[in-house]
Amino acid sequence: MNKSQENWIAEGEAAFYKTYNRYPVVFERGEGICLYDSDGEKYLDFYAGIAVNALGYGDPEFTKAIQEQAGKLLHVSNYFYNIPSIEAGEKLLAASQMDKVFFTNSGTEAVEGALKIARRYGYNKDGKHDHEIIAMANSFHGRSMGALSVTGNDHYQEPFKPLIPGIRFAEFNNLDSVKALFNEKTSAVIMETIQGEGGIYPAEKEFLEGVRKLCDEYDALLILDEIQCGMGRSGKMFAWQNYGVKPDVMTVAKALGNGVPVGAFLARGKASTCMVPGDHGATYGGNPFVCAAASKVLDLFKEREIPAHAAKMGEYLWKRLEEIKESFPVVTDHRGMGLIQGLEFSIPVGPVVSDALLKEKLVLISAGTNVIRFIPPLIIEEKDVDEMTARLTRVLKAVKAE
Numbered sequence: 050m051n052k053s054q055e056n057w058i059a060e061g062e063a064a065f066y067k068t069y070n071r072y073p074v075v076f077e078r079g080e081g082i083c084l085y086d087s088d089g090e091k092y093l094d095f096y097a098g099i100a101v102n103a104l105g106y107g108d109p110e111f112t113k114a115i116q117e118q119a120g121k122l123l124h125v126s127n128y129f130y131n132i133p134s135i136e137a138g139e140k141l142l143a144a145s146q147m148d149k150v151f152f153t154n155s156g157t158e159a160v161e162g163a164l165k166i167a168r169r170y171g172y173n174k175d176g177k178h179d180h181e182i183i184a185m186a187n188s189f190h191g192r193s194m195g196a197l198s199v200t201g202n203d204h205y206q207e208p209f210k211p212l213i214p215g216i217r218f219a220e221f222n223n224l225d226s227v228k229a230l231f232n233e234k235t236s237a238v239i240m241e242t243i244q245g246e247g248g249i250y251p252a253e254k255e256f257l258e259g260v261r262k263l264c265d266e267y268d269a270l271l272i273l274d275e276i277q278c279g280m281g282r283s284g285k286m287f288a289w290q291n292y293g294v295k296p297d298v299m300t301v302a303k304a305l306g307n308g309v310p311v312g313a314f315l316a317r318g319k320a321s322t323c324m325v326p327g328d329h330g331a332t333y334g335g336n337p338f339v340c341a342a343a344s345k346v347l348d349l350f351k352e353r354e355i356p357a358h359a360a361k362m363g364e365y366l367w368k369r370l371e372e373i374k375e376s377f378p379v380v381t382d383h384r385g386m387g388l389i390q391g392l393e394f395s396i397p398v399g400p401v402v403s404d405a406l407l408k409e410k411l412v413l414i415s416a417g418t419n420v421i422r423f424i425p426p427l428i429i430e431e432k433d434v435d436e437m438t439a440r441l442t443r444v445l446k447a448v449k450a451e
């Protein structure tokens with residue numbers, strides 16, 4: 050007999066080290082932009098595994114590419130060359146206009162690599178260990194000790210202190226606050242081009258331009274974390290391409306592997322040569338399997354013009370979410386660009402997200418306490434946006450009635 054969702058959930062709770070409060074749903078398979086739970090119920094997905102499943106579920110071309118690679122070669126280590134990683138690297142460099150790439154297993158590891166570039170860059174200047182990195186309040190860069198050290202969230206940091214030294218926090222979109230922290234010891238600024246977890250805050254153009262200028266003045270590196278907002282989601286391949294401001298180092302992950310765990314840090318110019326052999330490594334990083342996935346993702350993004358599609362669908366989503374904002378006074382703000390948008394509420398959104406999932410079979414994700422994030426697969430069409438807003442409207446009506 051098949052196990053019920055309830056049984057699976059009980060077994061999962063008994064087994065897992067508890068660091069998550071999960072929703073009571075067991076997803077078993079996906080198709081297009083829909084997920085199915087283990088009881089066979091169908092859900093509309095505007096969450097995309099946290100901005101990962103850009104091409105949706107079960108794309109035949111993507112599936113074929115990873116199946117073929119799985120049968121050929123999964124792993125060889127970085128002491129040899131492998132063809133998928135060379136191809137994926139070349140494609141990623143072409144898309145990002147950067148000079149060098151290092152493949153990682155996750156976003157967090159990409160951030161770690163970027164932080165090591167910053168440390169190395171400062172150290173190369175004067176052999177001293179007192180260099181500083183400026184990070185942003187309300188940011189998110191990952192959960193390892195390094196990435197957590199630049200994540201501007203007291204709640205995440207507090208139990209794990211002391212974190213790495215030399216990190217100073219400025220306010221996002223407040224250029225004066227960044228300027229106030231800059232000095233000769235500053236080796237880098239790290240920020241998300243669009244803050245994701247923090248509640249969908251796009252950088253303002255003047256802010257990004259101003260930070261770029263400060264970095265140039267002080268010979269510091271600009272690191273842009275594009276792990277969530279990158280890979281077409283903003284309407285351009287990388288969000289910074291909307292601003293005409295180029296980073297020295299950038300991080301990608303999430304949608305890069307469309308569900309296969311792969312990330313990368315990329316660097317250009319002076320940042321692309323400051324680490325040397327022995328400085329960094331990863332056993333799995335850039336193995337043939339994950340790179341065949343990334344390579345295919347990059348091909349399909351190009352062939353299908355996914356960023357342009359995301360821009361177009363983003364405009365439509367913007368229009369429909371504006372209507373929701375106007376209809377429901379609990380919605381107090383609407384931010385974002387392309388297919389990374391957020392609605393801010395005057396109330397905690399946990400119950401809304403939960404009702405959407407359980408009552409309307411609509412998969413949504415919050416960002417912080419008061420924001421619902423809309424980060425669907427990038428292949429959505431207008432009718433999917435309509436279906437999503439219809440379901441969300443029903444949920445919000447019920448919330449209002451309660």
Ligand SMILES: *Cc1c(COP(=O)(O)O)cnc(C)c1O
Binds near residue numbers: 191
């Ligand atoms: C998700 C995320 C990370 C961490 O990536 P993982 O793959 O979870 O390690 C880092 N930065 C940003 C902006 C993210 O959204």
